[in-house]
Amino acid sequence: MLCNKRLLLILLCLPWPVLADLDGERTALAKLMHELDGLKPLIAEAQGQADQSGRLQFQYDWLRLDIERIKLGIQEHLTAPRQARSFPPLKGDYRR
Secondary structure (H helix, E strand, C coil): CHHHHHHHHHHHHCCHHHHCCCCHHHHHHHHHHHHHHHHHHHHHHHHHCCCCCCCCCCCHHHHHHHHHHHHHHHHHHHHCCCCCCCCCCCCCCCCC
């Protein structure tokens, strides 16, 4: 009985990510992509209110491209196979 209590205490002391379900990250990343899509109307609104006569202009097109790149990276991670990929073996000997 004492051993079970110690095991329970050890498990409770572990960081929560160790105990998290395996699909939690995927769910959070999918939510993040949805939130990034929600920025589109805010960006359009800001661009519509921008001072076009100012010397310096905010580059809204660059912002949109960066957000799309972030979404692409997330999408690639979400659609990547969950199994380990095979890589060619390392040479290991770096001397001539």
